[in-house]
Amino acid sequence: MPDDAGGRGTSSRMRDVAQRAGVSPMTVSRALRDPSKVSEPVRRRVEEAVRAVGYVPNRLAGNLSSMRSNVIGLIVPNLDNSLYAPTIQGVSAVLRDSGFQLMIADGGYSMEGEEALITAFLAQQVAGLMLHDTRHTPAAVEMIRRAGVPVVETGTLVPDPLDMAVSYSNHDAARAMVLHLHRLGYRRIAFVSLSATHNDRSRDRQRGFRTAMGELGLQAEPRLMLEMPPGLASGAEAVVRLVQGEAAPDAVFFAGDVLAAGALFECQRRGWAVPGRVALAAFDDIDMLRHVVPPITTLRLPRAGIGRRGAEVLLDRIQGRSQERVVVDLGFEIIQREST
Amino acid sequence: MPDDAGGRGTSSRMRDVAQRAGVSPMTVSRALRDPSKVSEPVRRRVEEAVRAVGYVPNRLAGNLSSMRSNVIGLIVPNLDNSLYAPTIQGVSAVLRDSGFQLMIADGGYSMEGEEALITAFLAQQVAGLMLHDTRHTPAAVEMIRRAGVPVVETGTLVPDPLDMAVSYSNHDAARAMVLHLHRLGYRRIAFVSLSATHNDRSRDRQRGFRTAMGELGLQAEPRLMLEMPPGLASGAEAVVRLVQGEAAPDAVFFAGDVLAAGALFECQRRGWAVPGRVALAAFDDIDMLRHVVPPITTLRLPRAGIGRRGAEVLLDRIQGRSQERVVVDLGFEIIQREST
DNA sequence: TTGTATGCGTTATCAT
DNA sequence: ATGATAACGCATACAA
DSSP states (O other): OOTTTTOOOOOOOHHHHHHHHTSOHHHHHHHHHOGGGSOHHHHHHHHHHHHHHTOOOOHHHHHHHHTOOOEEEEEESOSSSGGGHHHHHHHHHHHHTTTOEEEEEEOTTOHHHHHHHHHHHHHTTOSEEEESOSOOOHHHHHHHHHHTOOEEEOSSOOSSOSSEEEEOOHHHHHHHHHHHHHHTTOOSEEEEEEOSTTOHHHHHHHHHHHHHHHHTTOOOOGGGEEEEOSSHHHHHHHHHHHHHSTTOOSEEEESSHHHHHHHHHHHHHHTOOTTTTOEEEOSSOOHHHHHSSSOOBEEEOOHHHHHHHHHHHHHHHHTTSOOOOOEEEOOOEEEOOTTO | OOTTTTOOOOOOOHHHHHHHHTSOHHHHHHHHHOGGGSOHHHHHHHHHHHHHHTOOOOHHHHHHHHTOOOEEEEEESOSSSGGGHHHHHHHHHHHHTTTOEEEEEEOTTOHHHHHHHHHHHHHTTOSEEEESOSOOOHHHHHHHHHHTOOEEEOSSOOSSOSSEEEEOOHHHHHHHHHHHHHHTTOOSEEEEEEOSTTOHHHHHHHHHHHHHHHHTTOOOOGGGEEEEOSSHHHHHHHHHHHHTSTTOOSEEEESSHHHHHHHHHHHHHHTOOTTTTOEEEOSSOOHHHHHSSSOOBEEEOOHHHHHHHHHHHHHHHHTTSOOOOOEEEOOOEEEOOTTO
8 A cells, every 4th residue: 555565665864864955964963963063054954854855863873883872671570460560661751751762571580581681682782771680690790790781670679789779678578567467466477479489579578578477476387388379369279278277377468469369359259258267468559459349458569660760770870960879779668458 | 899890891892702713703793693604613713702702792783784673663552551561471472582672662642652652663773563553643654654664553453554463353342242241131231441532442442332232223322331541440430320320231341451340349349239230341351350259251352462473473574484464363252251 | 063084893795 | 614895874083
């Protein structure tokens, strides 16, 4: 239907614009990047020529020539999961009017996967990196160091970030929820999380749980600590196993929103009163947890803020507004609802 | 902590590798891109030199020189919403081992926003574009045509795609659900969707609803057709307004999973039997709908498949395996559950 | 204010 | 099988 006969379009270059405007390519370059550096009539002629030939600058060439880059690379463990949507959205919002573009990939919960992506992103000459994971292969660390690109780690607050960090403490958040449950009167508190093997967030949350239980002089019984695969069904299975087990807990703390929701739905199906039969608490405040019956007590994490602030500190460094290697703790909130 | 004294790292170039291996840069280039074109000993020396200097190729320079690109641009209306997560994941999975990178941005439900992003992506010299929206500004269409980049539109099946299309028919899906509800015995069917003004999917679903009602000889009463903002709360509000209105429906079809879930939770709160007092049907099968009580009847859409297949047809064209301008209908399924 | 020469790091092309 | 040379499209540095 288009009249290009199926062939590849032939995009115009700066030279074409220059000819049409009766100036040199260099003047076109200036007129486009800093109009104030060019006389008014020339500026107008260039603008007109740009429109006339439908000129779209080639940023590859521009970036190569200027030794700069307008691309930010973001690596998350997983894209299927909606968990990172708010973070990505936050990054995207900050980048939108900055002239920077966002390159995204998922590393699949493996350090090797992440390393491959870091290589690819560095090859792409990204101006900065945002990494959700906080554990990396030595090779990845070495590459990043050599390349000298600014990096923000966002998954959890670590004592020794690669470069910068913007996050919250998974350890402290988990600990805080346990203390909260204790204040509410719960004593036999169970903990359900995803596997900690390949996930530093889960690991930190487990540690936080143990820390709190220790502080309270309570037992962190192995029978009451479960690791489950992701998904609503896992939450359902976990709550059944715990409540019907020998050492039934009075509260179950799920280190994941989806797990908690799955557990609640299972309780609804079985007619188990929440929190009468068992109290439920979650980690991460997705909208759903507020609307289910009963609404679920949870931790509100700064997901979108991490994206926004992360992108901001990265741009600050890239654009030379700051040399600092900041570490930002965006904190968390406990949202007490009717499930506890 | 790193010993680079805070300075930008100085990455090695092909020339450095070449010197170390005692060959010309051109030989290094060949050794890296097509090892079979180089002698065995040279290949080994190059590999060793690459490792020794920690060489990471500069794909910007490579792309510029070869007039090719290894970047795919994806524009979705929204990133906050988890709706597009499976699609993005599908694209990402196909691209993972292809050597292509994914650039993502959100256009914010506006054609102007999309146009700006298309410009930015073309400036970035993307090899192909995936657009979720199927309506575009004339300027955007013209730019794409001139650039000659392959494009896949994924939001809904349209009669005249820009280039290629991989999707399902929102119209047919909505129609099918209405016919399904009718077969189940429902006659007063209400329809709740997002605003159709800036969303071609919503518009198609509304049309599908009207088509079906017409075919059934039923009234598509304006009182029973609501447009709501997104969110669980909207679904709750909608179901209350409808059920407590003068013309209470026996079934409400929500053109959105979140709206339907919000409605169900509201029914739970009010003790309204579902489907006794009112039946609920949804559009889009998120995991949650299967686990709530009662599970909600819905349409299963090929979200991930759209991402996968879309990326595949794009790569086929980019890599010259196909010249065809395919249009792929991935269909949909009705999932009958207990809410209807 | 504008233009000229040169280079960014790689690959295409043509030689050897 | 390997190398020399010339682009790719633009921006830096300097000259006019």
